[in-house]
Structures are given as C-alpha cells and as structure tokens.
Amino acid sequence: MSESAASTAKKRPEFRNIDFPSLLGYRWPLASLASGMHRVSGAIMFFLMPFIIWMFDTSISSEISFLKFKAAFNVGMLGLPGFMWKLVALGLIWAALHHFIAGLRHLWMDTHHEHVTKDFGRQTAAIVIALTLTLTAVLGAKLFGLY
Amino acid sequence: MSVNYGSHRTVVGAHYGMRDWLSQRVTAVILALFTLVVIGHLIFVKGPIGYELWAGIFATQWMKVLTFVVIVSMLVHVWVGMRNIFMDYVKPYAFRFVMHVFAIVWLVGCTGWAIQVLWRL
Numbered sequence: 001m002s003e004s005a006a007s008t009a010k011k012r013p014e015f016r017n018i019d020f021p022s023l024l025g026y027r028w029p030l031a032s033l034a035s036g037m038h039r040v041s042g043a044i045m046f047f048l049m050p051f052i053i054w055m056f057d058t059s060i061s062s063e064i065s066f067l068k069f070k071a072a073f074n075v076g077m078l079g080l081p082g083f084m085w086k087l088v089a090l091g092l093i094w095a096a097l098h099h100f101i102a103g104l105r106h107l108w109m110d111t112h113h114e115h116v117t118k119d120f121g122r123q124t125a126a127i128v129i130a131l132t133l134t135l136t137a138v139l140g141a142k143l144f145g146l147y
Numbered sequence: 148m149s150v151n152y153g154s155h156r157t158v159v160g161a162h163y164g165m166r167d168w169l170s171q172r173v174t175a176v177i178l179a180l181f182t183l184v185v186i187g188h189l190i191f192v193k194g195p196i197g198y199e200l201w202a203g204i205f206a207t208q209w210m211k212v213l214t215f216v217v218i219v220s221m222l223v224h225v226w227v228g229m230r231n232i233f234m235d236y237v238k239p240y241a242f243r244f245v246m247h248v249f250a251i252v253w254l255v256g257c258t259g260w261a262i263q264v265l266w267r268l
Contacts, residue, residue, distance in 0.1 A: 023236070042228045046250075049225075049257045057264045059198075060205060066198040100182060103175055110172060 031118075034125035038102040041095035048092060083144075090140050097139075098132045171227040174220035181217040184210075205265070214265055222258045226250065 028036065045052065058069035073089065076082045105124050109116050141147055188204045189196060205214060229250045237243040 039228075039232055042225070043232060046225055046229055046253075049253070050260075053257055053261050053264065056261065060202050061264065061267075063198050066201075100179065103179065107172065107175060 029122065030125040030129065031121035034102050034105070034128050037098055037129070038106070041099040041102075044091065044095040045099065048088070051088065052092065086143055090136070090143060093139050093143070094132065094136045097135050098128070101132055102128045167227045167230075170223050174224040177220045178217060178224060181213060184213070211265060215262065218258055218261045218265065222254050226254055229254075 023036075026032070055069065058065040058072075060066075071077070072082070073085050074082050077085060105128055108124075109121075185204065192200060204210060230247065233243050233246045233250070237246055
C-alpha cells in the first residue's frame with residue numbers, strides 16, 4: 001500500500017459506534033431529524049407513562065376523579081400550577097402526534113421499498129414535521145383556552 | 148456454523164431480529180387503529196366532552212377487550228423501542244443492563260396499573 005493511500009484512509013471519519021455525544025456532532029437532514037424525533041418522542045412517552053396512566057385513571061374512573069383530573073390542569077397539583085401540567089400535556093400531545101405520523105411514514109417505507117428515494121425521504125419528513133407542529137399548535141391553543 | 152451474511156444469514160434467535168422487528172410493526176398498527184377509533188369517537192361529538200361521554204367510549208365490552216389488547220401491544224412495542232434506544236446509545240454494558248431491567252420493571256408496572264384501571268370500570 002502506498003503512503004498516500006494510507007494517509008487518505010486515515011482521514012476518513014469512522015462511525016463504528018454511535019454513542020450519545022456523537023449525536024451532537026451530526027448533520028441533521030430532515031429525514032434523520034424526523035427519525036431522531038421519532039425516537040425522542042417515544043422515549044418521552046416511555047418516561048411519562050405513569051402520568052399518562054394517571055390521566056387515564058382519573059379521567060375515567062368516576063365523576064369525582066374526573067373533577068380531580070380537570071383540577072390538575074386548571075388549578076394545579078403536587079405544588080405545580082395548572083399551566084405547568086398543561087405544558088407537560090402539550091409535550092405529550094406533540095410526542096404522540098409526531099410518533100403517530102412519523103410511524104405511519106416508517107410503516108409505509110417498510111412496505112413500499114420501491115417508493116423510497118432520497119427525495120421521498122426528505123419531502124415526507126418535511127410533511128411529518130410540519131403537520132405535527134401545525135396540529136400541536138391547534139390542539140395547544142385549545143388546551144390553553146385560546147378558542 | 149451459522150451464516151451471518153447474505154440471504155441465508157441467521158436473522159432469528161433468542162429475543163433478536165425478525166421477531167422483534169415484526170412484533171413492533173404489528174403492535175404499531177394495532178395502536179394506530181385504536182387511536183383512530185378513540186379520535187373517531189371524540190371528533191364527531193358536538194359540544195363539550197364531559198365524563199359521561201368519555202367514560203362511555205370505554206363502557207362496551209368490545210372496547211374493553213380492544214383496549215386490553217392495546218395495553219399489551221403497548222408493552223411489547225415500547226419494550227422493543229426502548230431496547231433499540233438503549234442498545235444504540237448506552238455503551239457501558241453494565242449500565243445498559245441496568246436500563247433494560249429498569250425498562251422491564253417500569254413497563255410491567257405501568258401495564259398492570261393500566262389493566263387494573265380498565266377492568267374495574
């Protein structure tokens with residue numbers, strides 16, 4: 001092997017192991033952003049799962065618990081004011097919407113390999129991100145009583 | 148010796164590969180359909196959504212059974228997803244093992260709670 005070939009090979013970046021710090025150094029084109037946010041939204045729902053089940057429990061168990069459910073968002077709970085809980089709910093709304101819509105995109109790509117191109121990936125990722133943010137804004141405005 | 152390349156490569160095994168991949172997709176479809184059913188119930192309602200209407204959605208036996216299937220699907224779906232995340236980003240194996248155990252405990256606990264809420268209605 002010539003010396004120049006060896007030095008060129010040395011300069012090439014290697015991505016053998018993805019770890020958390022290397023995530024920060026990546027370029028994030030839209031397709032990888034949609035995919036990364038799919039993971040982040042899933043992880044958010046995983047860690048907030050007890051809160052999600054608490055909402056299911058209190059909203060559905062009885063009329064009285066339903067009032068408790070509403071009071072958490074209107075008055076507050078555990079020393080946190082109501083709008084803080086609404087912000088948590090808004091985060092969950094974004095996570096659920098993104099996970100759902102980006103998930104449909106992934107399922108489509110799994111079953112329709114012939115459609116998968118670089119352009120298709122970028123365009124559908126843009127649609128996923130934009131649609132998610134729009135719906136989050138609409139539902140968020142409702143949550144905070146803007147209409 | 149098992150082949151680990153080409154079309155005859157080994158893609159199945161204990162908790163590995165095709166089975167997890169497929170079960171994540173199948174449960175994803177179940178979760179998506181359930182989401183559409185619930186949203187469908189809510190979207191065609193006029194006026195404010197109160198307790199009666201909300202609890203009424205889950206009152207029928209078929210909806211309870213469907214919700215039960217969804218809770219179990221979620222257990223499987225979230226396990227595969229979180230395991231993927233831990234396997235990709237958590238490198239010290241000891242810490243990854245701890246996270247796997249934590250995820251199992253967390254998910255089994257949440258699943259039990261959700262099923263309790265559902266069947267006492």
